[in-house]
Amino acid sequence: MTDPAFPSEFVETSRLILQNDSTHKEAEALLDSWFREGLTRSSSPTISVSQKEAALAQWCAQVYKRGLRAIDLKTPAGDESSVLGRQDPAAVSDLIPSFRETSSESLLESVVADRDRGFFCVLDGGFLKHWKKWQLEHKDHPKVVVHTPREKTKTLDTIRAWAQKMPPNTSGVWSIGGGITTDMAGFLAGLLHLPHRSSPTTFLSASDASLGGKTGVNHPLFGKNQLGLFYPTEDWVVAAEHFQSLNHVEICCGLAETLKHVWLWGEEGDTSTHIEQLLRPQSPRPESALKALVQFNYKVKRAFVEADPFEKGLRKALNLGHTVGHLLEGLGESGWIPPLPHGLAVAAGLRFLMRSDLGWVSTWPEGFEKAVERLCQEISPPLPQKCPGHIDTENWETAFWRLLRNDKKQEDPRAAAEMQISFATPSFGHFSSLAVNSSSSSLSVPQQKISFSHLLQLLKKTDTLVV
Ligand SMILES: [Zn+2]
Numbered sequence: 223m224t225d226p227a228f229p230s231e232f233v234e235t236s237r238l239i240l241q242n243d244s245t246h247k248e249a250e251a252l253l254d255s256w257f258r259e260g261l262t263r264s265s266s267p268t269i270s271v272s273q274k275e276a277a278l279a280q281w282c283a284q285v286y287k288r289g290l291r292a293i294d295l296k297t298p299a300g301d302e303s304s305v306l307g308r309q310d311p312a313a314v315s316d317l318i319p320s321f322r323e324t325s326s327e328s329l330l331e332s333v334v335a336d337r338d339r340g341f342f343c344v345l346d347g348g349f350l351k352h353w354k355k356w357q358l359e360h361k362d363h364p365k366v367v368v369h370t371p372r373e374k375t376k377t378l379d380t381i382r383a384w385a386q387k388m389p390p391n392t393s394g395v396w397s398i399g400g401g402i403t404t405d406m407a408g409f410l411a412g413l414l415h416l417p418h419r420s421s422p423t424t425f426l427s428a429s430d431a432s433l434g435g436k437t438g439v440n441h442p443l444f445g446k447n448q449l450g451l452f453y454p455t456e457d458w459v460v461a462a463e464h465f466q467s468l469n470h471v472e473i474c475c476g477l478a479e480t481l482k483h484v485w486l487w488g489e490e491g492d493t494s495t496h497i498e499q500l501l502r503p504q505s506p507r508p509e510s511a512l513k514a515l516v517q518f519n520y521k522v523k524r525a526f527v528e529a530d531p532f533e534k535g536l537r538k539a540l541n542l543g544h545t546v547g548h549l550l551e552g553l554g555e556s557g558w559i560p561p562l563p564h565g566l567a568v569a570a571g572l573r574f575l576m577r578s579d580l581g582w583v584s585t586w587p588e589g590f591e592k593a594v595e596r597l598c599q600e601i602s603p604p605l606p607q608k609c610p611g612h613i614d615t616e617n618w619e620t621a622f623w624r625l626l627r628n629d630k631k632q633e634d635p636r637a638a639a640e641m642q643i644s645f646a647t648p649s650f651g652h653f654s655s656l657a658v659n660s661s662s663s664s665l666s667v668p669q670q671k672i673s674f675s676h677l678l679q680l681l682k683k684t685d686t687l688v689v
Contacts, residue, residue: 346399425476475565488651
């Protein structure tokens, strides 16, 4: 039974957690205990709380890994118990927003107009250096935060700092920036149940992260995107001219997510020609290719999210290439290998799957294979990296396992004991029928589980990493 007071009670609790240090600490302690217990998204724990603590527990259940399946609350009297399902369906009815192409100039006008109507704006400082007009005319506005997106500061603490800066009569949130910015601002909007409008300024974010309603922050101890909400963006606006200011690697990162979509969906129209055009460094880049690929990615993502909004099954296919990708990214962040941008890590993850000769995947069109190889050439210094000599193999393997287990996609706690890692293994174009019927329930994601030691062998065999 869903609590009819939700989400107004949820929003009230959010306000307390965002504004009040002691309530925040209480929430943090409860969340930490769940992480330590290893609760997964499919857990539905029974917890004993006082009436006062019940709202806090429900709030935590909503944001823990984007929502526990349910919690059963027992109050001391023993006669009151309530079960809360994952999120209010009304709040997440349409996770994929309508899509609007615009120019940089008119985006700026919309944002300024909304800001003057009460929207709070979160801007990516890296992008803002290209938005000269804003810098000259709108610097230091009280309804604006400019931040430097970093995984390290993608935390609830930063969200709290923003919320404390937010004027009390705020009517919505605008985010302009890359994936970190839109994830965080979307989470803030979701916590307060305010409309969220966003414009991705990186090709990577436009290709993937800023679409689909996944919002959230990292947990400093328990990993990436461990706290969050499924929360829709009400208006998703893309000014493709912003992608001209990106460097070639940043374009390649978006192309990696695009190739992932091509693998799942199959080739369509001029997609491969557009990818080929953008693989060549040139200035200016063909805007028609950028726009066409943004539209293609939007269409594919929309079909998956509509078929499976809360990532119970089908949507997990979008993690293709990400298990090994996240592993490489994590090793980079921990200083084991040089840092690797997300998109290039995904490209290496796709190549790993293609080279892993286990018979779980089909053959790929020649152009597709070449494009993946071409992206991997952008990795500098080139993989394979070798395990640092001064660290013994046991520690190296522990670091690997910790990274894999913290990965938000590895949710089965038994996996830790059995050291099994599952991979989505669809053949090329496996999901092409989603193009016809996005609510197709007959489709499922082919999976393959391999042991941890087998993964280590494969990383070596496929020239992904020498361990
Ligand atoms: Zn990705």
